[in-house]
Amino acid sequence: MSATAEKVSVTVEALKEQIRRLQAAPRKYLAALRTGVEAFDELLPGGGLPLGQVVELWGEAASGRTSLALRAMASAHREGRLCAYVDGPGELYPPAAMAAGVDPARLLIVRPKTAEQLAWSAVQLVRSGAFACVVLDLTRGPKGASGVRLSPAEGKRLMDAAVRGGSLLLLLTAPEAPGDGMMRLRTEARDDEGLSVEVVRSRQGGIGARTLVPWKALYPELEGGETPWGAELPPAEEVTVPELPRERPPSEGHRGIPWQRPGRDAPMPSLRASLDAGSALH
């Protein structure tokens, strides 16, 4: 009897110890954040974007960096976790983010007013551990400046914060100002094929690996076979940009109120005919 009780107490102690260890360990519900874009996830060494690390998406202005970041955040939201977007240029378009599956109620958007506050804000957010994924957009500064370059100290601070908070930090950088991410992925828009992603720097291997993410994977709602920008140019007469009707300059007061609906400017139809008909009835 006493042997059984002793065994039970040992098991309980072992469980308690395990719980203590779990509580003391940094938050790691997901070792990697899968974006749901298969070609992209397969390219990454861990099968997804690694948590507790800094990953840099580096490319031209419209090379799909933001779309991939939005997919990662949507994936975290499906797990019920919070995300943050430090929007340096103030260009994130939330409706498009929602269309990509991002839950607006779980996305904190931070728009600092100076470039110096960008890295600081990201450090605070990542270190808190309250956000599963933090995106730091350094493609341009808050005042329209070109790509923001992080100092080595800031880069180190960001890395430390990511490790401590157990969150994924995604850096979106411009070609002229690469950051100091542990993993750097170069993105490039291929004309009709899709989005090319190449591992440029990685501590987990896979350098030089490249994949092509089809547009369809990022925009699945588009009609099958049709890609808005990948399709061949249609015949010249169909592509022709139609000449839009230009609005007339504001006319004189007797023509109606300036800048009002064009219909308002048209002369009123005569009511005489109906009035005559009415009087005839009486």
Next chain:
Amino acid sequence: MRLGFLHFSRFPVQRKVIELPELAGKPFVLVEEVRGQQRVACASTSALKAGVKQGMTVTAATALEPALRHFPYRPEEERRALVGIGEMLMGLAPGFQLSEPDGLWFDASAAHLAKGEEGLCAKVLAQCSELGWRGRVVVASEKFTARALARHGAPRMSVVPEGESARALAPLPLSALEGPEQTAFAALGLMTLGEVAGLPVGAVTARGGAAGMRAHARCRGGDETPFIAEVLEEVLEEQLTLEWPAESLEPLQFALKTVLDRLCGRLGGRKRAAVRMNLTLKLDPSGQAVVPLTLARPTAQAKMLLELTRHRLSDVRLEGPVAGLILRVEEDCEDRGQQLSLGDAPEGDAALEVVLSRLATALGEDALFMAALEDTHRPEEAYETKTFRPPPMRRGLEGELLQPVEAAEPVPEVMRERPSRMLGTPATIDVEMTASGELLAARLGGRRRRVMALVGPERLSGDWWDARPYSRDYYRVHFEGLGPAWVFRDARDGRFYLQGLFD
């Protein structure tokens, strides 16, 4: 009706020690003015050991104990503290009635929800001790029985069964009557309430009148005084006057903790959680500073609020020392609690609050927001900003009892064709077109970029009733070396503008 009485011995002293923990074990007294003289209203244990007694002048008390510190006795603050405790207990007892200056009755009719009356007593004491209060609880059927046993009985908690009141009261001293009747009974040579209860009713009524009869009935366990529950204040507000103006954050922290503990206790008792609060700091000699506290997630946890308040205050610059503070809940909501899962740190939400507070202080409140769709066709106004308030975490084992996650608001189809980046102001672009109107190239970022593909137009127009009407033809244009962009041709001037990037 079953009632409980919660008694705190030397309540003002306990309150003072909770507010100023440095006073623990030190000789101090609370003084009140009686006919122009400062007299001791209540003394700490070490002061009592030095010989200080209630009613003594402060001068005499200081002569006995030179290190004696004295503070003013403010009955209204004692009452407010008692009300705070009563409201805190409302999670266990549906109503309470104050018994100033050092106790309160509470309704024990919901004891079956707390593992019986013993369980209720234990829970009440546990809640009090969490905040530093040491008290005694007695549950009985009459108000007098519960109060007399709590004030004069020995055990920390006891339950008197129905009909056993007279036997429980019998050993108590005559002083438990706490009225002028005790002197009359003492004159008869009686020592305990049991001896009073043994007197014949007729004789007591003949000699003591109605008051004597009432006292006699109480001693026999026949108190019929009704329980009148306290009316709750609608406004949740706590205030505290500091003994001396605080010039740094450290002394203010103790006051903040006291006030927050009390306020969160009240919130918890009502099952409410604070959403927005205002902390008003009264400055010395005049003026005040208001620090708004907005929470991302509603909470009634004092520890988290203290952390947040402390952080907010560390960034506030005041014109003078703080003489007092008022904490007021401006907005509250139902407290749904927080569901943690294995491995979750309980301070998870606190971390969120603190980081939001830190960012709001450094960047401004308007720099942090969450977005919500706006019902408009003008692309740049398709969303509005709101204060970031994430929904509570819902995690746990999958099962029937698990509440379903709220379905996300459907996104209009047209939003799926919008760019992920939208420029703050559309930028004019110089385009090259053929004679037939075909778009060939554009100059972007100082470089000529050839058009690789183009889809459109998507015509958007509206607001003709407004001062800023618009009519635009949108195209998704894939520029060479850049990627897909969202370009429109404005009908007003016929020029092309770059508005977004499909990044």
